[in-house]
Amino acid sequence: MSEASIQQVPTTPFDDQRAGTSGLRKPVGVFEQPHYLENFVQAIFDTRPELNGGLLILGGDGRFYNDIAIGIILRMAAGNGVGRVIVGQHGLLSTPAVSHLIRKYQAQGGIILSASHNPGGPDGDFGIKFNTANGGPAPESVTEAFFQKTLEIDSYRIHTGDAPDIGRIGGFELGDMRIDIIDPVRDYAGMMQDLFDFDAMRELLASGFQLRFDAMHAITGPYARHIFTDLLGAPAEWILNATPLPDFGGGHPDPNLKHAAALVALTRGENGVDFAAASDGDGDRNMILGKHCFVTPSDSLAIITANAAMIPGYRNGIHGVARSMPTSQAADRVAERLGIAHYETPTGWKYFGNLLDHRRITFCGEESFGTGSDHVREKDGLWAVLFWLNILAGSGRSVADILAAHWREYGRNYYTRHDYEGIDSGIATQLMDDLRAQLDSLPGQRFGEHTIAWADDFSYTDPIDATVSTHQGIRIGFENGSRIVYRLSGTGTQGATLRVYLESFEPDPAKQQHDTRQVMQALVDIANRVAGIRARTGRNAPDVIT
Ligand code: G1P
Ligand code: ZN
Numbered sequence: 001m002s003e004a005s006i007q008q009v010p011t012t013p014f015d016d017q018r019a020g021t022s023g024l025r026k027p028v029g030v031f032e033q034p035h036y037l038e039n040f041v042q043a044i045f046d047t048r049p050e051l052n053g054g055l056l057i058l059g060g061d062g063r064f065y066n067d068i069a070i071g072i073i074l075r076m077a078a079g080n081g082v083g084r085v086i087v088g089q090h091g092l093l094s095t096p097a098v099s100h101l102i103r104k105y106q107a108q109g110g111i112i113l114s115a116s117h118n119p120g121g122p123d124g125d126f127g128i129k130f131n132t133a134n135g136g137p138a139p140e141s142v143t144e145a146f147f148q149k150t151l152e153i154d155s156y157r158i159h160t161g162d163a164p165d166i167g168r169i170g171g172f173e174l175g176d177m178r179i180d181i182i183d184p185v186r187d188y189a190g191m192m193q194d195l196f197d198f199d200a201m202r203e204l205l206a207s208g209f210q211l212r213f214d215a216m217h218a219i220t221g222p223y224a225r226h227i228f229t230d231l232l233g234a235p236a237e238w239i240l241n242a243t244p245l246p247d248f249g250g251g252h253p254d255p256n257l258k259h260a261a262a263l264v265a266l267t268r269g270e271n272g273v274d275f276a277a278a279s280d281g282d283g284d285r286n287m288i289l290g291k292h293c294f295v296t297p298s299d300s301l302a303i304i305t306a307n308a309a310m311i312p313g314y315r316n317g318i319h320g321v322a323r324s325m326p327t328s329q330a331a332d333r334v335a336e337r338l339g340i341a342h343y344e345t346p347t348g349w350k351y352f353g354n355l356l357d358h359r360r361i362t363f364c365g366e367e368s369f370g371t372g373s374d375h376v377r378e379k380d381g382l383w384a385v386l387f388w389l390n391i392l393a394g395s396g397r398s399v400a401d402i403l404a405a406h407w408r409e410y411g412r413n414y415y416t417r418h419d420y421e422g423i424d425s426g427i428a429t430q431l432m433d434d435l436r437a438q439l440d441s442l443p444g445q446r447f448g449e450h451t452i453a454w455a456d457d458f459s460y461t462d463p464i465d466a467t468v469s470t471h472q473g474i475r476i477g478f479e480n481g482s483r484i485v486y487r488l489s490g491t492g493t494q495g496a497t498l499r500v501y502l503e504s505f506e507p508d509p510a511k512q513q514h515d516t517r518q519v520m521q522a523l524v525d526i527a528n529r530v531a532g533i534r535a536r537t538g539r540n541a542p543d544v545i546t
Helices: 036-047 066-079 095-104 140-152 186-195 198-205 220-231 261-266 297-306 330-338 349-357 381-395 399-410 425-441 516-531 533-537
Strands: 006-010 024-027 055-060 084-092 109-113 125-132 155-159 170-174 177-182 211-214 275-279 286-290 293-295 320-324 342-345 361-366 370-373 412-423 450-457 474-478 483-488 496-506
Touching: 006 066, 036 066, 036 109, 036 125, 036 140, 036 155, 055 066, 055 095, 066 084, 066 109, 066 155, 066 170, 066 177, 095 109, 095 125, 095 186, 095 381, 125 140, 186 220, 186 381, 198 220, 198 381, 211 220, 211 261, 220 381, 261 275, 261 286, 275 381, 286 297, 286 381, 286 399, 293 297, 293 399, 297 320, 297 330, 297 361, 297 370, 297 381, 297 399, 297 412, 320 330, 320 349, 330 342, 330 399, 342 349, 349 361, 349 370, 370 381, 381 399, 412 425, 412 516, 412 533, 425 450, 425 474, 425 483, 425 496, 425 516, 425 533, 450 516, 483 516, 496 516, 496 533, 516 533
Parallel strands: 055 084, 055 109, 084 177, 211 275, 320 342, 320 361
Antiparallel strands: 006 155, 024 125, 109 125, 170 177, 275 286, 286 293, 361 370, 412 496, 450 474, 474 483, 483 496
């Protein structure tokens, strides 16, 4: 290829390209600034030399700016000597599908265009994430190298030719680089067929059982249509909001009780459906609902672990289980019973990577509607839904029965999370600093029936590579096993978001059917008092309760 077709474009650094909990996420307008995307992408190519001559997987959740960014990244890949790019048709690939393709085709890495569950459209958010050759999110050392590079960048390389039409499946060339545009769904669906009992699930869906899946106008629509409708025989109407839209239909593609309220409503009343589920913008989150019931993601992880032997892909035994620190301790109890290891990691999927790669764990999950296993290196929304559907098909029980039986056996971890969004960053930082300053004086303090036993600022030492991550959230533990955790979000794009996580344990089956709000009220008040949330933020209530 003649060097003349590759342009070296002069640029100047931006100082805000440090990745958060999950990639670089900003309002669309920030990405639309000249050279903004290009600088970050060049930093990836500069710091990941294995991509030169290598294979890159590329796709996104279809949000506004996805197609433009795909075109730019393809031309920059050609400009930086990438050997081959596999890209999803129309630029679509879910986050777990990218992880799977990286592993299946032994790619050197993948680029995912998504701001996950953040709203999209011209006034919404955009984002870019890099996944390494194991299929998982780039660890901090890698994203930090990107950031350092972006601070000193002075040019980027881009091919002057046109990228192919990404709407057409097939093989193309751009300079010396090969581009394969593939069906985004096929490989992923094949993996699901290897893991789960599709015959049993097909039978269940044909038996009068009612399922609804809400794709929230985001990436999982095409995946769910193929898996539930084509492969499992579900009526097409059972897949709601199945067409990915650049602005997600104006919605907030976050599968939780607030943003998927319409789906929740379908599980209520006399004609409530048996099973309902939803996924987020890029397809890695999941929400599980049964008739008149909601499964907290923390319980979901525990129940998945407890029922693994029922699922073909996990029948031959499992390693341990890991949960992010704020996730309830329900999975720990299952692990102890099964005699397998359990781990507590900081918030963010990247911390599970080493544990999965070194076979310390099979399952992992976060309270933030993320659940997954060693089949990929991302959380996987549809995988979790199919896991539950397979449990339902295999056990013949309802979601509510499975939950109740689980609590009877292991005890119930009541759980709730309160989010205060868009608060002033200075106030939020001060609140956390003041909590940190109180850590030594908290133990022994009594609030009604609750006495604080211990308090700390969570820090984690990776058991594989000994990397230490500090300041991962303030934890307060009570003598009765309850916990309060405070941390600031690392994914928000407006001001700061304070997350308060609350957990209390109830071993007595006679007291396990209470309303979560009632059970948690005392802890909510303590959380407010200890941190002074109302007084400092002027907020009387959280913006989102999950
Ligand atoms: C949030 C969730 C976290 C999840 C991340 C990416 O991060 O809390 O569990 O891994 O989104 O989906 P946060 O905004 O809390 O930093
Ligand atoms: Zn997501």
